[in-house]
Amino acid sequence: MTAARSDRTQLADDEVVRRVRAGETDAFAELVRRTQRDGYRLARRIMRQHEDADDALQESYVKAFRALDRFEEGRAFGPWFLTIVARTALSALRQGKRRAAASLDGPAPDGNVPLAERVADPEQDPAVLEQWLLAERAFEALTEEHRAVLALRVDADLSYADIAAALGIPIGTVMSRLARAREALLEEMRALSPKRRMVDPR
């Protein structure tokens, strides 16, 4: 068992997929381990709350497992899985399967220290944290649509084609939506930080 598992870690994604399809169901755990951090980040960005992200992520793995026979060999498993995560998370959002959004300053339900408190931590470089917090706050202020497209591009690092697939929209729409989302992000950052010099070139 241990030997089999450590052996799997050496395999390419495709080969692991092949094994799962061939009935080696537990090899799927290896795919989970390989994709879980990227998947979590994406789900978390879209869902905001840890618990919701966790639900969406687990749901995504179940879906991926069931759809594995349609996974095309030669394709990278990661981006394929991330499109599932995106669609699952967005669908959950639309169905209202989400806990009440907590403010960045409020207590974090997953036990994480609220951001505002972290910024107060004397050991941290305040300038860096301030910037980081600014970006986070600005992101939080965006619409769901904008958050989703940014998450897919920035966190999941997906191509426009993959984003289009994940969102079920044409590539042209991805382009325009992404541009608006990026503008909105900068706009929010300016609004939140009037003293920060941000040149508006237009």
Place this chain on the structure above:
Amino acid sequence: MMQNHPPLEELFAYRDGELDLEKRSLIEAHVLSCSACQTRLDETSDAEGMLRQGLQDPSDDYFKGLAGSVMERVAGDESPRERPGRRASLDEGPRGRAPRLPWAAILSAASAAAAVGVVVVMLVQRQDAWHGAPAPGVVGLPDQTESPKAAEGNLDEDAPVVNEAPANERALDAGDLVEAKKGDLAANKAAAPSAPPPAAGLKVEQMGAVREEEITTQSASEALPEAALQKAPGDVATRVAALRARAEAAAVGSGPSTGGAGFAEVAARHGLPLLYDPARVSGGMLLSAEPDLRVLYQTGRAGDDSARVRLYLAEAARERAAGSFDAETFDSIVHHYRRAVVLARDVETARIARKRLEDFVSRNAPGE
């Protein structure tokens, strides 16, 4: 002036590497001479860099338990289609209640942010050299409105849309993520099998000059050895050596903030420099180190050295494939390089990864 700016979506698509060659050249010509558009791209990249660094991860326990939870849910799932997406109890397994505050990550974000700043500044740079053979399917033209298979109302469908991109298209996308500096641009132009159009080449060189100036102003902590770089613009080896020395010094000084001695130890054990260097690393070293590097990568112990580990994994895979790649191997190598560029905590690692990616693609892209 205003009417000369390209639409924002094209500007961003350019930055994201989603434009075809022709469009890209047009936008590039504008960006080269328009500091406003450069600023726009830089600001966006800075903001996204902060977002990328900032997201808090749950505890490691959460990830340790996740695979187990998932496996319980799929266990005995013999007839997947018959089971609705019912929630299994999520009580089992760690739930990430014990937070690990990602201070290390945030702090390294301080230096990384500087690096990101530099890196993203350079993102606007385009490299035509290795795009000499553009894929027909390069995405991103605004008028390209092919409808993906997934419809808006289809989000819940179990079958995810599979987005097949030909390997060379994927590679183009990967390359567009990365940045170039004047030195390696020159090197690449010389080495690239298909040279860019003369006009594009000139632009690239101009841009190299502009960019290097900006690099110094962007980030003092990541300042490149400008004197060396500018005095010998043609002497790539000297420049690379200077950059590499600095990057390695930085790596030794700071060390990985997560994953303990992971990468440094593995590297030392196999005689590898901390940053891949073709002159100092043999194929045999790569192959002997590969299993250990894989373990680092797959267990997440690479920590802040993820990019360097990825870079080595790509090199090892290349070595193993010995010039004969199937699509899968090709993709996986490109992916490793690409992630190395994205995850890099210092400019030099990003640069080397990008350079090696280009080298790989220019040698091995399908159809060449």
